[in-house]
Amino acid sequence: MPAPNRIRPYRELLTPSLHRRFTQAAGVSLLLCYLESFFIGDSWSLIWSWFPLGKAGIRTLLLFLCPLLVFVLRVALLHFGSRSTVSPFHTLRRCLAAKDVFEVLFCYILSAWIFTQIYIWSVPGRADLEWIIQGRSWERQRLNERPIYLRSHYLMLALLQTVHHLYFDYDKIPRSLNQTRLGTSPKDLPITAVKPVEQIKSQLPNIAQQLLTISVGASLLGPFIYSLTVRNLAWRTSLFWARLFRHDIPHATELSILPPYHYTLIFRSAASGFLLLSLWRLSNLAFGIYVAQDPLKRGQPISQDARDPNGVLINGLQSKKSLVKTFAYWELAQISGHFPDRRVLIFRDIDRAGGSTWGQISSACLQTIQGVNARINGYGQPSPQQQAQSRPQGVQSLPRIGTPLKEGQVMMNPPPPSSRREMVETKVGSFAKSIGNNPPSSYGNPLSPKTQQYLEAARNKLFTPEQQQAITPAHVQSQLDTYMTRCLQSWVGQPFRQTFARRVQSIVFGQPYSELSLLVDAIESLTNLATASIKEDAYGTVAKDIPFILRTYILTYQTIERFTATLPVHWTDVHFSEDQRQTEDILIVLSALRTGLQELVKAFGGFAAELRIEAQHLRVAKAIAGIDDA
Numbered sequence: 001m002p003a004p005n006r007i008r009p010y011r012e013l014l015t016p017s018l019h020r021r022f023t024q025a026a027g028v029s030l031l032l033c034y035l036e037s038f039f040i041g042d043s044w045s046l047i048w049s050w051f052p053l054g055k056a057g058i059r060t061l062l063l064f065l066c067p068l069l070v071f072v073l074r075v076a077l078l079h080f081g082s083r084s085t086v087s088p089f090h091t092l093r094r095c096l097a098a099k100d101v102f103e104v105l106f107c108y109i110l111s112a113w114i115f116t117q118i119y120i121w122s123v124p125g126r127a128d129l130e131w132i133i134q135g136r137s138w139e140r141q142r143l144n145e146r147p148i149y150l151r152s153h154y155l156m157l158a159l160l161q162t163v164h165h166l167y168f169d170y171d172k173i174p175r176s177l178n179q180t181r182l183g184t185s186p187k188d189l190p191i192t193a194v195k196p197v198e199q200i201k202s203q204l205p206n207i208a209q210q211l212l213t214i215s216v217g218a219s220l221l222g223p224f225i226y227s228l229t230v231r232n233l234a235w236r237t238s239l240f241w242a243r244l245f246r247h248d249i250p251h252a253t254e255l256s257i258l259p260p261y262h263y264t265l266i267f268r269s270a271a272s273g274f275l276l277l278s279l280w281r282l283s284n285l286a287f288g289i290y291v292a293q294d295p296l297k298r299g300q301p302i303s304q305d306a307r308d309p310n311g312v313l314i315n316g317l318q319s320k321k322s323l324v325k326t327f328a329y330w331e332l333a334q335i336s337g338h339f340p341d342r343r344v345l346i347f348r349d350i351d352r353a354g355g356s357t358w359g360q361i362s363s364a365c366l367q368t369i370q371g372v373n374a375r376i377n378g379y380g381q382p383s384p385q386q387q388a389q390s391r392p393q394g395v396q397s398l399p400r401i402g403t404p405l406k407e408g409q410v411m412m413n414p415p416p417p418s419s420r421r422e423m424v425e426t427k428v429g430s431f432a433k434s435i436g437n438n439p440p441s442s443y444g445n446p447l448s449p450k451t452q453q454y455l456e457a458a459r460n461k462l463f464t465p466e467q468q469q470a471i472t473p474a475h476v477q478s479q480l481d482t483y484m485t486r487c488l489q490s491w492v493g494q495p496f497r498q499t500f501a502r503r504v505q506s507i508v509f510g511q512p513y514s515e516l517s518l519l520v521d522a523i524e525s526l527t528n529l530a531t532a533s534i535k536e537d538a539y540g541t542v543a544k545d546i547p548f549i550l551r552t553y554i555l556t557y558q559t560i561e562r563f564t565a566t567l568p569v570h571w572t573d574v575h576f577s578e579d580q581r582q583t584e585d586i587l588i589v590l591s592a593l594r595t596g597l598q599e600l601v602k603a604f605g606g607f608a609a610e611l612r613i614e615a616q617h618l619r620v621a622k623a624i625a626g627i628d629d630a
Helices: 010-039 055-063 065-076 088-097 100-122 145-167 196-245 263-291 309-317 322-338 340-348 357-377 384-390 420-437 449-462 465-470 473-489 500-508 516-536 543-566 584-611 615-625
Strands: none
Touching: 010 055, 010 065, 010 196, 010 263, 010 309, 010 322, 055 065, 055 100, 065 100, 065 263, 088 100, 100 145, 100 263, 145 196, 145 263, 196 263, 309 322, 309 340, 309 357, 322 340, 322 357, 322 516, 340 357, 340 516, 357 500, 357 516, 357 543, 500 543, 500 584, 516 543, 516 584, 543 584, 543 615, 584 615
């Protein structure tokens, strides 16, 4: 019996595509490194200053290590969708728990250190950036603080870039969903995208202006920050490493009183800082643009080259990896709207292990859409782990600390105690019984009435009625609430605000990253395949699922609308207004569902009786889609 054909995993076809995009983005960064190697070189020869087989080529390859670290970082933290957290503080806490902050900081610091060494090695001697100052014949050798300051300056830029990277979430792959927001069916839009090079060129002026501002500002503020923070530490660290390699440096080398803030050094820090920031920013930009291209290869879907394209696509839709699953749904959306041959292949593939291709694809898409309802209905409910912890466990008896109960004639008076221990037990027991049988009248207030009268008289003498009112618990709580509100309204409280939009996104679209693109692709794919099945489905496998798809769209739409209308506002959202309940991401999903219902009603509304679509569901679908019930 021949072995069944093995279905290739979707990731095996996706990985070469991502490799091509990686190399294309790396080519852009390599070209930038070549241009920068020309500017930082010490030779102005008409040939050797740019000739790739000379120093310029060596500097280019060494400089390429800086963006290469950025690419490695981006690959490790790559994700689609925004971070689903209720506040910036929770985002920071999650990044610290996942060690993302330390990975980003390490990569940028290492990249800055490599750039520093290459820059100091490349600049001419008149820049006075040698490690050791030789001095005259009668002077001792000493450390040169100019390269120490330059290294510290690049370190500060690395810290700034780390904050910028985490705050703006550079690891998110940008993807536009404007077509759904406008309510236009994706199948009516051609696959036309701006070339990545053109996208990079369009953003260059804005990026150059930003980097110029940052580099000039950092070069002007750098001397003050360096003097007040890291100057002594940087000097001692550099002196330690210098003595490991140069034994002729005296141990009594002290830091000079005047810092080396010459105008030439300030200019060099600004110019070289601009070059370093350009490497980082353009490398991130190129990586994001190239990876965000449509999942196509030579104008065809990625799975087209496989022996079993439908099996590979289904494998991607059912994948547990978020990246693989996102690209698979993205490709399905492209197939459903722009590739009729692949749609026909999906409809005709009815003999497959696990069910027909349409059945498995529709099941995966509907499961993604129904996940929204499950997350909304599960909001506020205890998780399975919490439910397991809250279940009553078997009662465990405490260890015995007293004497066992008496047996026999328990009504008779006990014999007098014969030992000291029995005497203590008898006295303690009698005292406890007396307290229990005759509780004090002032139970709950340890102060006697007379003591309370004295305290009341002292309070009236020391405080006025207004002062007594000011120190009441209710008034103190009111003042604390006022101060807390003012703090939340200022920039200090901004990281702690749990805004309505963030809370809705974390609940509706899942965590830790939003599944907005996944959800929109699932809705669009189902809609396009269902409407195209009227002409292309020769076996009629799609028609029986139309009522269930219609009900799922209606239920999801109503659930989202009801949830956004009734979700209570968190007390830290001090700038909330009722018009903010419909967030941008929610409007995108509602628009996709509305467009889907409109397409389904137009295509199958005339066959409602034959398809067993209930009249009530058809009426609700028409109302949501804005179709007159004629």
